Amino acid sequence: MAYDDYGELSLEHEYHNLGNDYYKIGEFDKAIEHYNKALELRPDLLETYFNRGLAYTRKQMYDKAIEDLNKVIELNPNLAEAYYTRGLIYEYKQNYDKAIEEYDRAIQVDPKYTKAETQREVARNKKASIAAGGTYGGGAPQGMTPGAGGSSGGENLTKFEVMKRPKLRFKDVAGLDKIKEKIMDYIVYPLTNPELSKRYGKEAGGGVIFYGPPGTGKTFIAKASAGECAAAFISIKASDIVDMYAGNTEKNLHNAFETARKNKPCILFFDELDGIAGKREGMDQSFEKRAINQFLIEMDGVEYTNDGILIAGATNAPWDVDTALRRSGRFSKMIYFPEPDKKTRGEILQIYLKNRPVSKSLPVGRLARMTEGYSPADLKQLVDAAATIPWKEAIKTGRERVINFDDFKNASSGDDAVTPSLPAWYGSVKKKLIEEDEDEQGNKGKGGIFRSVFMDIVDMSPTQNPDGSPTTQTVKHKSEQKELINEEERRLYHLLIKDIEARNDEFYKITRRARTMFARYMM
16 A cells, blocks of 8 residues: 555545545445546556446446456456456346356355355346246336335336245144244234234234254244144245345335235245345445335334234344344244254154155164254255165165165265264354354354445555555455444343353263264164
8 A cells, every 4th residue: 555755645545535435425426536536546456446346336337337347357366256246237237147157257266255156046046037038127227216106117026926825734843842832922823813812912913033053944834834824925035135236125025025915814934034134234325224124114114014914034143133123013033943852853854754765673763862963954964865875776786675774874974974064053153142252253144145345345454565565455345344242132042052052061062972972883
């Protein structure tokens, strides 16, 4: 970073930072003007090209934005975020093939760049929708009011599939007895007995958050809840809502709620809620905040009524959901989905083994003990892997045999072993909820898909080499800042924290290891 003779930032960097200030308040023409002045003085400022490209994108001047991103990649061909951003611009131009290509390049440069993976799936869905005869809108005019009445732009909205009275019931869901009881209180009874519930102040409506490790059945039991109370069910993923351009995102949210209101009683289920409604703290632009505000308006705005609608959301990181959404009347109820216990694991294994050729002497109880730490999704994968062994033998030899205990031992060992996923998840959450070391706090899951480059422009920090020459320029965004949750929020997750503390106990670790090893080799 260059300085003048008085130790101040050089003029080109002053222009760059002034451009950032104008960008933050939505004055994109003035931002571009100051970025231009910076580049006239120094034409190799990578960060300035990057931010000017973002400003051009906000003005829907996509070709100029792509020119700037091309220059960024010329200066640093190993910057995954540049390919990702160029992909977003192509997506706005509705060139989904080029967008997918750019997301692929971003992932090639940085295989851990999950934003590119998520947005690549969004682009693929849009491309598939068009191929099937549908339509998908690109960047909408900035002045468009999201969720407004009338049918303007309606042809570009996501069409949400309504499942009328799912056949799935609680009896089809293994274990989770305490969770089922809470769901009966929070969801089923208010929807099936609305008048009685209303007299006791238990109106059907509001929201519930299902949280816990991935693969523990949150989505599955949400569908079963709709079947239990004979209600319609609408399942929504982040890719169904997020269009990256805020106006389209807000309209999609409004359309989701309107679809539920037309199909009452209804459970409106948002999968990966933190990816749709992440925290607004640190957001620079107003349009990201409006997307969250749209959620708030739909849930308790005076212009809408949600009687007979239960809104549920599933997340692995409830602390990343905007705090305003967790207040009374919104997502005020929370249900923790823990690791399945031995009884539940046995029931899950029985379900996945059904209709397969299984040895009559297969010790399912022993398998349940051996699979401590496995989520329901892990158990399904384990059963599939165990069944693959005799299946491949039958293909090669022509002789069929039943699935036995040794197949499960082999499927859970070796290079291709199906191993438990929950210990790693609990370990990562432990850093978030318990450990106070800020340096260990990662950026995963912070704010969901909205934490994108269009929110976090680049700030220049003064850095020099010892000889006074400028250091290699890097792009650092505000989304890389570390974050810890406060003590009040931790109390909301006391059941999860209790589980984490138990897992951290040395005696627990030793006895758990002994239990699984005994089940595997000694019983």
